[in-house]
Amino acid sequence: MDGNRRFAKINKMETNEGHSAGFDTMARLLEICYDCGVEAATVFAFSIENFNRPEYEIEWLMKLAKSKMKQVIEHGELCDRYGIRIRILGNVKLLPHDVRDSLLEAQEMTKNNTRAVLNICCPYTARDDMTHSIKTILAKGYDPEMIDQDLIADNLYTGGIPRLQLLIRTSGVYRLSDFMLWEAVDVDCDIEILSVLWPQFTPTLMLWTLFKWGWNRSSRTRRNDRLLQRHEKDD
Template sequence: MEMKEGHSAGFESLAKALETCYDCGVEVATVFAFSIENFNRSRYEVEWLMELGKSKFRQVVGNGELCEKYGIKIRVLGNLDLLPSDLKKVLLDAEELTKNNTRAVLNVCWPYTSRDDMTHAVRKIVSKRYEADSITEDLISKNLYTGGLPKLDLLIRTSAVYRLSDFMLWECVDPDCDIEIVSVLWPAFSATRMVWVLLKWGFGRTYYGRRMAKVLNIEHAKDE
């Protein structure tokens, strides 16, 4: 598939996957739309991705059907100072248009890396002049771009790649976070695949949660 077609198909897959998530009751979804490392790609590809981003988010600002249907608040996470001013304005306009929606949240990471996020969090903490002894993991978490959001339950990595590409590294180390590696490329990630991943995750939580509860009850009975 030609590069432009591939990225366009990826955006279409994203819309279908998000619609499926919100239909299934997901309250917060986060998408890795553009990595800071992607600026190292060819100038042609980077410029095309910037134009594609403007086009898609102008659609959101223009009609906002998906956001209105599911009550989605858009939040842009990342170092916006690295973006062209016209794209930055479109993203901020999308945030402004949806700021009063309360049913669900869509975090769009653009441009983003976890290392930059952690660096940004540390700078915020230092600027507030916290004492060294008062800097905790919880304080760092609150100052990340995802600060104030629920903990991450599930991270999905497509393309059968066993690396996270600097995406939500801090959040996914939580012991309650599951990581799902799927074999399909992102443009081929269908709504059906999204449903399967959610069902698998939900079954795992229910089954292993019940097993753990039984173990805890047994241990409790022994203590008595």
């Protein structure tokens, strides 16, 4: 979700106003996703690298995260109504205690919901996730010779959720910025780079992105089926 700060600068807003606009965009787009049948959505809310930003901006982002999770806790019926289970993915021990407690409380309150999942990566980087996976595996007593790709994937923060099929990056930036690097190499994953800044990402554009992804996916399936039928005929 890239572009909050640039959006604020372009519109002569305070940086915190740009982040607030970005959160509102996230809420609208998640609703679209779940209404379209998405089973799991993952948002990159805060990178471990973001701790290198100015202190006032970090403090504001932490307050924003805490206040929004407080809303979930106080009005949990919304998640219950839509059946959304919140999962916090990342190195939470790096967070201030009050923010961490708010995030984990929201996770606990929604743990029995089964319709859909919202993964909140905070604080997260893919490299830290892979490091965490290896440490977890070794802590479980596995012999290094037994470690393979499946075992590493199972012990990532994203272990146990549906495979990544579509990764969206805004602001026209052609890099993943350490987000879901392991998952994104899956042959079944498409990457969509959009030129709009995150707060400019409209529900209409999200619907178009999902439609295009679904159409391309169906086209690939039909093409693969034809190739398979041709191969079977030749045999």
